[in-house]
Amino acid sequence: MNTLIKRSLVRFTSKSHIFTNQCRSRATKASLLSNQLVDELSGVLGDENVSKAEVIREQHGKDESYHSGQPADVVVFPTSTEDVSLVAQFCNRNNLPIIPFGTGTGLEAGVSAIHGGVCVDLSKMCEIEVNVEDFDCTVQPGVTRIALNTFLRDTGLWFPVDPGADASLCGMCATSASGTNAVRYGTMRENTLNLKVVLADGRIIETAGKGTRTKKSSAGYNLTNLFVGSEGTLGLITKATLKLYGIPEAMVSAVCHFPSVQSAVDTTVQVLQCNIPVARIEFLDDVMMDAVNRYSSMDYPVAPSLFLEFHGSESHVQDQAKAVGELCEANGGSSFQWAKDADERNRLWKARHNAFYASLALRPGCKGFATDCCIAITQLTEHVIAMKQDISKSNLLGPIVGHVGDGNFHSLLLVDPSSESELQEAKHLADRMARRAIAAGGTCTGEHGIGKGKRHLLKEQFGDVTMDVMGQIKQSLDPKNLMNPGKVL
Structure with a gap:
């Protein structure tokens, strides 16, 4: 019989959201x-x-x-x-x-x-239900990824989609989040089985059918993936049924440094072409490595680097690491610096996840203009180099980091929030990056979403006819345009 674990996470006192101080609202x-x-x-x-x-x-x-x-x-x-x-x-x-x-x-x-x-x-809604033998769970929107994995700790299961921030899992569905583990485990699209959604008029639906949590289905339209990535513009997600995975027998992390951006990204492409099942393969350029060293008290060489992780049995992990190590050395990479115990691995990946804040610390008082695109892996090298060259010709500082295992990379352009010229320059650089990706058959965003800042790029990527179809879907589900208006479309 399947083991069912059901519990509500208590994250608030009953008075957590009682606010007595009132203020005058905007005169609108x-x-x-x-x-x-x-x-x-x-x-x-x-x-x-x-x-x-x-x-x-x-x-x-x-x-x-x-x-x-x-x-x-x-x-x-x-x-x-x-x-x-x-x-x-x-x-x-x-x-x-x-x-x-x-x-x-x-x-x-x-x-x-x-x-x-x-x-x-939606943070007060914190129920978790886990079907251990079926490798799935159902969570409400107040549950974050760290809270879920803490809850799962004694079951031998985990949820691997890891965007870095301790985001709400239903919010991750809404933005189609991914992150460092996507190269092996996929994104939220591949890991969401069913959603409970409240529509604009208050109707409640379950996108895969009431209570359905099967790994596949040929029944009807794929409404689940319609709402994954919809960014709150079609409905409010109040429950998500997600795939879970067994915790690997062995996990080993490593860092390797390279003489150039090209050699590091070329190594990534070769690893994937050799079908080596790495769990994580992250690229950080020299500027980002400098930021990480300063912020997280590391002493890595300030050079283009790859952060890697291998999952599996002890023997498989060793075989994977050996094969990747040979490719790194063939491309001029340094020997691996290993992180084998859990504390050291967590320290390494915490430094990687703190890259956003490490970048901001390079220029105190700045704001981060985050860019994001995704392309075919064989085109990674030229696109990363092109973005780095664009930044070097500008007046801005912009560390580059990427989930390069699935062709997704980012730059965080650091701008003075009071400088309109810097903001315009950052927008220009970000648009150039996105348009290069679109022209090469890629996408203007791999995981950040569209929000209100990339709507013009979405239209360039899809064209008028497809955008009209999206508009018709929006009109059908939200005829008054009340759901998160001004975003995506």
Whole structure:
């Protein structure tokens, strides 16, 4: 019989979201409507689950991106799918925008309330249900990836999709997140089996069928993948059923340094072409390595580098490492610096995950203009080099890092938020990077999403006809354009 584990994570006291300090909202029509209707909202959810406090609204109006924050008129904290449905019905009746909020770790201003409205913070919904023998789980949107893996610790299972930030798992579905393990385990698209979604009018659906958690299905349209990556523009995800994996018998990490960007990226391509099943293969350029050394107290050479990890049995891990080591040496790479015990591996990958903040520390007071594109792996070398050359000719500093195992790489362009010229230069560089990828058959974003900053690039990638089809889907599910308006389309 299948082992079922079900529990609700308690992350708050009952008073966590009671805010008594009120403030005057912006003098807009939307904010005036919110003032008039806040009592009705409080009647729906309870006073403790509704806030108009300025600090709370500001907090919920911004993410980690360079975009300026735009707060909603009110923030609500539902505790169930039924609560979310009631909020959606309320907003639909009163023509109020709905903006979902997970953990605020996005990079394309997906939580910005461009037109005001109601921000729906889903963090109070924290139930986890695990089917151990079936290798799957169902989580509510308040559950983050670290919380899930902590919960799974004694089951021998784990969830490997790792974007770096401790993001909400339902938020990761909404943005089609991936990260360092995607080369072996795939992205959220490949690991999401079913979603419970509240539509704009309050209706509740399960995208693969009620309670369905099979690994495959030929039944009907693939609505699950329609909502994965929809960024809150089609509905609010209130539950996600996800694949789980057995924790590998052995995990070994390594770092290798190279004389040039070309030799490091060429090594990555050769590793994949040789069908070596690496779990992680991450590229950091010399600027990023300098940032990582400073921020995380490392002493690695300041040179283009690969961070790698191997999963499997003890013998398979050794075979993988040996084969990759030979390819690295053939391309002029240094000998591996190994991280075999868990603490050392965690330290290495924490340094890699802190690359965003390490980059910001290179220029205190700056904002990070995050770029992101994805291309075929055989074109990686020329595209990474082209971006590095563009940055070197500019007035900006921009470390480069990439999940190069699946053709996805990024640069974090550091800009003075008060300098319009620097911001425009960063936009120019980011657009050049994305347009090169599109021209080569790639995509303008591999994992950051579109948000409000890349809508022009989405149209260039897909063209008018496909964009019209997307618009028709949006119109069908959200005819009043209330779901996260101003994003994606």
